[in-house]
Amino acid sequence: MKLDSKVPSGDLAEKWQNHKDSLKLVSPKNKRKFHIIVVGTGLAGSSAAASLAELGYRVKSFCIQDSPRRAHSIGAQGGINAAKNYQNDNDSVWRLFYDTIKGGDYRSREANVYRLAQVSNNIIDQAVAQGVPFAREYGGYFANRSFGGALVSRTFYARGQTGQQLLLGAYGALMRQVDEGNVELYPRREMVELVVIDGKARGIVVRNLLTGEYEKYWADAVILATGGYGQVYYLSTNAINSNASAVWKAHKKGAFFGNPCYVQIHPTCIPHTGEYQSKLTLMSESLRNDGRVWVPKKKGDKRPPNEIPEEERDYYLERKYPTYGNMVPRDVASRNAKMVCDEGRGVGETGRAVYLDFRDAIKEFGRKTIEERYGNLFEMYKLITGEDAYEVPMRIYPTVHYTMGGLWVDYNLMSNLPGLFVLGEANFSDHGANRLGASALMQGLADGYFIIPYTISEYLAGTKFEKVNEEHEAFKEAVEEADQRYKKLLSIKGNKTVKEFHRELGEIMWEKVGMSRNEQGLKEAIEEIRKLREEYWNNVKVAGEANTLNKNLEFAGRVADFMELGELMAVDALHRRESCGGHFREESQTEEGEALRDDEHFSYVAAWEFKKLGDWELHKEELKFEYVTPTQRSYK
Amino acid sequence: MEKKRLTINLKVWRQKDADSKGQFVNYTVKDVNPDMSFLEMLDVLNEDLIKKDETPIEFDNDCREGICGMCGAVINGTAHGPESGMTTCEIRMRMFKDNDTIVVEPFRARAFPIIKDLVVDRSALDRIMQKGGYTSVRTGGVPEALSTPVPKQNADMAMDMAACIGCGACVAACPNASAALFVSAKVSHLALMPQGRPEAARRVERMVAQMDEEGFGACSNHGECEAVCPKEISIIGIARMRREFWKSMFK
């Protein structure tokens, strides 16, 4: 099967406008006849559901949490990018496009990334009109900051709670549509099957998380905005309920999975300390604006940081990358942290940490300014570690944070399965092999507010729909499948808990499909995951019953899916014998240890088709660069 | 350096479902690392219960960073526990002493029916938001962001109010189970921003009416809400809401 990206022809800067002009429209009267399911209420899902309902479509919105406002997006701290150039530092749509495509190590589509940069400005306008209290300067206009991988200040923020404020804006828009009767809200529901009829996505089956009942919903189009799959690693910065089940179920029903091995490991997280830990905490990247990263020059130097004199410190990012310094992109910062720790120069009890030091910034700007900029982050750090980062440097270490991979979509954000659209972190689209900071919020809202409302009409207006409803055989089968799965999980009654299995899977993934990967390790990982999966289905112990609120059972279902997706991630990482962005193959590096791409052989999107468990077919979407020339990334 | 481990005695509210009668059940958790969060300590207990074929304790949570508002329990008599400015998930075990007994109950309020154990139904808060927790703008039909300057002071005060995470602790702490702090936070946030002014009157009227309809009590200025609010939202907001409400009456 040939993958058609549907990228429009014409000049890069005009593609999106030309494309919009050519898209079919649905008449106002007919819009009321179309039913759209939106799974997920994060930035992508809420903005899409609200915008589609405003247009007149009949929308059903689903989420796992008890309220749409609690989606994982709420936790985003640092900010959102836009090409407004309010700082007069010569930013532009072109520069945002260029930084993003270079930051992604030339593994994304030019046309998509350019469109993202173009609509970035509309997002800020929209959020401001919603009353989002972005940080302002005394004149009443915007304060901006800079993030890794950029030499301009284009990041808008609302204290350390940018995701919260943007999500509450989108949630508000969604609530307004609920009030007007255009959206039906279904919280505490987990999508457990996608229903495909005559080759089109026509509905979903959800499990009501309070009663355990299966509910069936039909629609003319299904939108998945269900977030990323970082939780495969057990420890990540993701929220506890973040999962891959919705996209995985869709994948098993035919949707291709794009670049599953592209995972972002964030450089500034609070290091791992004990087995009991359920998640790791991110310290926003914005801290690198003022904090300086260092380790001792000497191996095994156990002195307290403040006793290590200046000349015995190695500010390794500033030394190796004088232009970007501490503001190199995430993949570069993470890999370098790992390298210095592997050399034996890591700090803290475990030796798996580096310092992020604010001493000089406090000296230069005063403690008050630093407090204003990052007060809540310093408090959070203190709460978790018991240490005061105004006095001693923070200890940080990389952690799984974001997944660039996801379901494959075309320029219209539709998967290869007609009628199935995928938005936000759940799709593979715009970040290539590495995402720049403050770009996920931008992409989620671009997808939901400004892309899907236009592109979905092309599908709805141009498709002949057979009449279906929940009585269709396909719904019954889907319910049956889900029911069997959960019953089976409860019936095994083995002697290892879901958490223990999840933790084991996470260890395999982190060690062998983590920050640096090699052929042997990946082959071992595949074998180990298969074995673990088999053991899971014979020896897992799940508590309680099916027909009630049972979080242990919910997790059991999600971990079962992680066990399958984990294998595909390793398969993809094994096949991609180059390094790019967050995917670092030890066999492919420059003399200085930087990721070395192989454009001749790997300049494509890997889209995997599910055949049967353990068996996938690779489809390639070639990446063509007409406006930028892929080069070895340099942040020196 | 190994930190000293704690032994913690728990009295946890267990309730099978909305219609059953609940009761306190005692548990002891040994070997608690003081760096653990309170919820991680419950995770450890739940793992233990699962292994013993007992039913684990159900509690809502998601971000575990104090921002999603999903977690919430009354701990030793106080919503989100004795430490101020904190959600249940932010509590660390180092805040307790060896051999302490900790009493853990769900948020209780007429408008928050118990679902199971520590899990309650807070959907009433969403229904209040549906009545006006927004500006009525369409996607795309908005001006350039720079067109209206917002004084820094207003943006900052609005942000203080917008920081509400909708956890419902204020309701659980209030002797009248009032949602005044929650509603006032949204009303104030939007009243302080120029973008929120055009429908300020309609917003406050409709949100307050829905709050009453949901069975939340009236505010009689106890101030317990402010004391437990994990985001330390001030009851000045309630005064502002009242002002907005009166203004709306004379419109």
Ligand SMILES: Cc1cc2nc3c(=O)[nH]c(=O)nc-3n(C[C@H](O)[C@H](O)[C@H](O)COP(=O)(O)OP(=O)(O)OC[C@H]3O[C@@H](n4cnc5c(N)ncnc54)[C@H](O)[C@@H]3O)c2cc1C
């Ligand atoms: C700690 C942290 C800080 C971050 N900071 C930033 C930042 O400063 N800037 C930035 O740009 N990005 C940041 N990110 C990344 C960004 O927050 C996410 O990529 C983005 O919010 C994802 O949004 P989303 O709408 O795609 O999905 P999510 O917000 O993850 O929402 C997923 C939704 O899908 C629902 N769902 C999932 N599975 C199912 C299912 N099976 N059935 C039903 N519903 C389901 C969930 O309930 C939820 O409503 C941060 C991420 C983290 C973890």
Ligand code: FES
């Ligand atoms: S779990 Fe999100 S606030 Fe506690």
